[in-house]
Amino acid sequence: MPQFCKLEGHTREVNCCAFSNEFLVTCSGDKSVRVYELESFKELSYSPIKSFQYGVNHVTFNKDGSVLAAAGTDGKAHLFKLSKKQADVVVIFRHSDTNTMQVCTFSNSSQYLMTGSADGSIAFWDIEKKKKLKEISGHAEGLVHAAAFTPCDSFLLTGSTLGDVRVWNMWNNRMQPVLLTQAHEDGISSCGVSCITFSPTFHSSIDDPQRTYLVASCGHDNKIKLWIFEVAGQALRLFQTLSGHSGPVSGCAFSSSGKYLASSSFDKTIIVWDPIVCEQVYVLDAHSAFCTYVAYSVDDIYLASTSYDKTCIIWNMEAAETPMPVLPYETVENQETNLIQLGPSQSQTSQNHSSTQSHSSTGENQQQRVPFQQWSSSEVAKWLTEELNLGQYSSNFLDNEIDGTELTSLTTEVLQKDLGIGPLGHRNKILRAIKAMSSSAQQPNSSDINLQSLVQALPPSLQQLAPAVIQHYLKNEKSAPQAVKTSPGSAVRQWQTVQPSASYQNVRQEKLEAEKGIPDEFLCPITREIMHDPVIASDGFSYERTSIEAWIRKDPNPLSPMTNQTLKSKNLVSNQTLKMVIGQFMDARQDRMVEPAFD
Secondary structure: OOOEEEEEOOOOOEEEEEEOOOEEEEEEOOOOEEEEEOOOOOEOOOOOEOOOOOOEEEEEEOOOOOOEEEEEOOOEEEEEEEOOOOEEEEEEEEOOOOOOEEEEEEOOOOOEEEEEEOOOOEEEEEOOOOEEEEEEOOOOOOOEEEEEEOOOOOEEEEEEOOOEEEEEEOHHHOOEEEEEEEOOOOOOOOOOEEEEEEOOOOOOOOOOOOOEEEEEEEEOOOEEEEEEEEOOOOEEEEEEEEEOOOOOEEEEEEOOOOOOEEEEEOOOOEEEEEOOOOEEEEEEEOOOOOEEEEEEOOOOOEEEEEEOOOEEEEEEHHHHOOOOOOOOOOOOOOOOOEEEEOOHHHOOOOOOHHHHHHHHHHHHHHHOOOOHHHOOHHHHHHHHHHOOOOHHHHHHHHHOOOOHHHHOOOOHHHHHHOOOOOOHHHHHHHHHHHHHHHHHHHOOOHHHOOHHHHHHOOOHHHHOOHHHHHHHHHHHHHHOOOOOOOOHHHHHHHHHHHOOHHHHHHHHHHHHHHHOOOOHHHEOOOOOOEOOOEEEOOOOOEEEHHHHHHHHHOOOOOEOOOOOOEOOOOOOEEOHHHHHHHHHHHHHHHHHOOOOOOO
16 A cells, blocks of 8 residues: 555545545535545445535545435435445435535434535434434524534534534534634635534543533634533633644544544645644645545544545555655656654744734844845744744755855745745745845835936837826825835836726736636636636536526526536526635735736
């Protein structure tokens, strides 16, 4: 068995994964669930399971692994009994006909199932009796995205896209609200809480009335939070905040031993934490797109991660226990992988914001006197620590004698292979900072700008504007002698507004070039424009809501824009997951987009 392997087969994003004692299961937006045997990770003969009308958002096993539940975009939870020969349907619970089901979770007794819907409702099901016991409007204004029972099943915790976590008393199946806390900010994409999970070993006996539980939540504020839930006092107290990801945290999972906590993120990395001392242990970097979920095998030997790159990667964590800096990625292409082992001194810790600002300003005062190209290796290490908050790599820079001159020649490959910086977000942060310093060093100050030469270099059609622009420029110079308020670049941008013809085509061309990098699944099949409110039609494809609604109105028996077959239903289901991912993607690339000043 290689130290880890990559499972391919899904044709759309892989949303979630789950282990039992015998199987690994993955689910995808391609409307399927795939089943692999645990011994060899070979896909079983009956896989994939394609009994879903729309994409599958979440999968989970009950405690003994005998039943699998899959939550679908069609608002249904499909329950299966799996064997090596077949998958038998136990029951299908219909939560909603018009809203997606984003999460489902079993009680620890395996007697009940909870499902959460995009309309904020929570449903409670009796599996043996195959019926709904209760449904409440749990999060009236937020999509229910996360849920977990306490190990004793006495309480249920749920989280929504508004960032709130709610605790429900489940005694006698009453589902009575106990408390509400704002656990995570709702983030740029308005998808606050993405996952909730309990440590399986932290608590004492479940019969102890004074017992406490350790619970982890993660969200789109890029953070994982550890909480102590007190059963007797029915209180949820913040224990620690883990900061290390540079993007929204999409999932988190405790190992069966409780020794580790793994988290997945839109920054394309998996981080393994020690949840007690709250330090990073490993950073795993091999996915080429957003990571969506993470799960440990029952025996803790394997860790599985899923991604928008349509793959599930299996990591051998037993091999990772041996002290080694990197675990090789053994694939057919012999592709290199990055699993970086971090010692306590290298682990990232959260810093006080004011303290960071203080150190930052001090470093600026000392280092602005000398061009960064003349920095010594110790000054580079100080800049890395104080300015970028990436001090865990400073020893690598010192060991390799990276001074200011060497900074200018760094590439993402050098940072990754020679300096041991695995996370792509960290590498990009360093390269952006170097580029910014280089640009700043080349930026002329007021004494370097010859206004007469600037005017003479203008086209005749623009020279008539020069007096007003120069007066505006000198006025800003006088009010702020230490900073050039109106640079030649900004002046040209103002002139472009008045006279766009010369540069309009150039700017438009740059924008078209930038749009080439947008994944095709983010574009509406009808308009070929990026979607802002994606919905799923009965043909299983996602469209911009206004476009598909207009398409359906044209014909009493509309055909699918993609398959040319009659649409079975005119119902449209909001694709919250795709909307979230598009929002995050656009936010991440916003600073790279060239926007015209004259739309």
